[in-house]
Structures are given as structure tokens and as C-alpha cells.
Amino acid sequence: DTGVSQNPRHKITKRGQNVTFRCDPISEHNRLYWYRQTLGQGPEFLTYFQNEAQLEKSRLLSDRFSAERPKGSFSTLEIQRTEQGDSAMYLCASSYRGSEQYFGPGTRLTVT
Amino acid sequence: SQQGEEDPQALSIQEGENATMNCSYKTSINNLQWYRQNSGRGLVHLILIRSNEREKHSGRLRVTLDTSKKSSSLLITASRAADTASYFCATEPQGGSEKLVFGKGTKLTVNP
Numbered sequence: 282d283t284g285v286s287q288n289p290r291h292k293i294t295k296r297g298q299n300v301t302f303r304c305d306p307i308s309e310h311n312r313l314y315w316y317r318q319t320l321g322q323g324p325e326f327l328t329y330f331q332n333e334a335q336l337e338k339s340r341l342l343s344d345r346f347s348a349e350r351p352k353g354s355f356s357t358l359e360i361q362r363t364e365q366g367d368s369a370m371y372l373c374a375s376s377y378r379g380s381e382q383y384f385g386p387g388t389r390l391t392v393t
Numbered sequence: 394s395q396q397g398e399e400d401p402q403a404l405s406i407q408e409g410e411n412a413t414m415n416c417s418y419k420t421s422i423n424n425l426q427w428y429r430q431n432s433g434r435g436l437v438h439l440i441l442i443r444s445n446e447r448e449k450h451s452g453r454l455r456v457t458l459d460t461s462k463k464s465s466s467l468l469i470t471a472s473r474a475a476d477t478a479s480y481f482c483a484t485e486p487q488g489g490s491e492k493l494v495f496g497k498g499t500k501l502t503v504n505p
Contacts, residue, residue, distance in 0.1 A: 312491060314492065325495070374493075382438070382483075387435050
């Protein structure tokens, strides 16, 4: 399967804990994006990378959120001190410049 | 914030009928993309139309773009029960950012 993959698919955590998600993009894509989607809404942009450089971050990305793409391949999104409002689907996508963004299956986070 | 507004919010039709969904947006764009999302799953890319294009076809899908009205439409012809899903339009704003800005989506139900 050469699509975008995300792990884990589901994560249940207690408030205050840290969580980390991983995204593996399509191998030849140099752009990687993170979005968050809550129930009944469309995805909202969080951040994106071109190779290993993080080029843009949304205001939605508070200080508790950090994303990395250390070698320009896979990326991780970490949420520290999780809050109930962080419960959402976290989606990763990859692309070439100016082309379609292809999405992974998402990681569903539930904070209890 | 979400730029796109899909209309209608929900649409229910019989198999074999055509389904039309509309999208309006607020700012100038590089391109507009339509995605499908089955319940609780990742987004599947359907079609991309660039700002200098007016119409595009892919199989049973037809997309139009009117940049003067800042609107787009997605037509699905000869619908099938498997087309039941939420459909989102996403715009890539002009100005250098490569993020996609999504609407809230149209929930399409195709009854067998």
C-alpha cells in the first residue's frame, strides 16, 4: 500500500497525559500537512512541512502542540498535557507543490 | 476559520438520480479540491480544479468553478448507494500558503 499511513488509528488518554501520533507520507511527496477535524466540521489546518522545514503553523496550534519531520520523511505530532477539547480526528496529508493533497485514515483521539 | 460553505448541508436522493452540491468561498484561490469522506474515515480526493479552469470531468463527476462568484459545484450523475458520504470542498488560498481551507461539508444519502 503506497498511500499515507497514520498510527495509531485510535488513542484514548486521560487528561493531562502526553500523546504522540505518527504519519508516513507517500514516499515521493515532499509536502506534509496536519489537520484536525471535530464532529460535524470540515478539517482545520494545523501545520505543514516542506521536506524537514516547518513552513506554517495555525493559531490553533497552541504551545502544547509540536510537530516534527526530522528527516523529511515521516512526521510526528505531539500533544502535551492533553485537554478534553483536544478530542478530535487528527489527519495527515501529503502532496507535491500545487497538486492534490492525499489524506491518511486519521488518528482518532479521545481525552477522558 | 472555515472559508468554504457547502450547500445544501444534507441531501437525500434515490439511486440513479443526479446529486448537485455547491460550495462558496471568500478569498482568491489557486485551486479548489473536492473530497469525499465516509463516516469516521479519512478523506478521499475526488478532483482538483485550478483557478484558470471553468469545468472538469472525472468519470461520473463534473465540477464547475466560477471565480467571479467565488463558487463551485460538484455534480454526481447516476448516483449509487456507495456514493453515500460527506463531500467537502477545500480551497487553496492565493498568497503563498499551501494549506487547504475546508467547508463544513454536504452529507449525501443515496437510497437504494
